[in-house]
Amino acid sequence: METHPGDDAVPLRRPKGGAAPVGLPWPHATREQWNDYRWQLSNRITSVEDLAGLCGISDEEARLLSRVSDLYRMGITPYYFSLMRFDDADDPIARQAIPCAEEYFGVEGGEDDPLEEEKDMPVPGLTHRYPDRCLLVVTNFCSMYCRHCTRKRIWTLGEAAKTEFELSKMFAYVKRHEEIRDVIVSGGDPLTLPSGRLEYILKNLRKIPHVEIIRIGTRVPVVLPMRVDDELCAVLEKYGPIWLNTQFNHPREVTDEAKAACDRLLRAGVPVNNQTVLLKGVNDHPEIIRKLNTELLKAKVRPYYLFQCDMVRGLEHFRTRLTKGIEIMEALRGHTSGLAVPSYVVDVPGGGGKIPLMPTYILSMGEERTVLRNYEGIIVSYEEARDDGRPSARPETTMPAPRNDVYRLLTGELRSLTPAGNERMARRKRRCESASPTT
């Protein structure tokens, strides 16, 4: 019997202090089954008993994880499970999928809905915050329940999708509000809906003349790439323009299967953007994000956002300081292709929306010049445009001008300051020297 890809070395996670991995998961799955998203969905790991059977966790750990999964449900596709490495107790893939004690013991911190999506919800499931955009939560179901999910609160509502009646109220609201031109279809994961139900949603949105853009938020390319089949692509192509935002968080998620799924979406005319969540213990290092974004670009996926992890109850162990995000952005901007540099944003508590953060590149500003620094630390005097072609008036004074270098940059006396040891300048010098004739 044919077995699923990777059977030779099916990775099994060895939890901290847990026993050795046992058995091979799904040994009887055929390749055809493995590549069928319905098989993946019906073989999800949804209980601690399933997990214990696959990972050989201790009874004590199983009891603790049961308490966590009673609070926050668990669901892991066999495909995503197969990406885990069980020789690493801190595996970044497992960390996103397997419940951990901190979720349970961290419920005192954070809020269920820090972004206050529910307070801007005129119709159940529809958040209207920004004037020209709205968000539709069309299902509570996800193929995988990411441990760091911002909408964990909706998991307690069961795995139901919105009914036609509930959806009709959302469509009616969008229709009444002509200022809405961009609708984000999200969840849960909307691409876990049957294709017919997804088509019903897209068709009804497309009937509304002022809806110009439809965006879909989904983790399907990452956790269930086989869902991106011909049937789904045909639906998406039919109701375009549709933009798809997904969430790759680690370079190891950019597998051949995931890349093929993104390629199928692109061929169906659906641009794929990525919204990484910055997660402690998963991707909180500049090199991981740089590698992730490079891999994504190779798959023609645009790194769009780097999201600060929200202050959701039970997620404190995933949160990093803002300084970590700034450090990562500092390591990206100028050091890699601009296409690989996302916007780092924090969605502020209280419903204030997304605020972009970046390292500071403006050191000082004067009427005629601004002092900037580049990614290498070179400080440059940038001459401003003159409004009327005449320089600003200078008062006559006998006071001595300040003599520090920033002031000299502001007055134009200095053009730039280059730190000692700058590699680019050294390269230039070497090139000049090798080009100049020897005497």
Ligand code: SF4
């Ligand atoms: S797929 Fe999206 S909505 Fe579902 S659990 Fe993961 S992050 Fe949350």
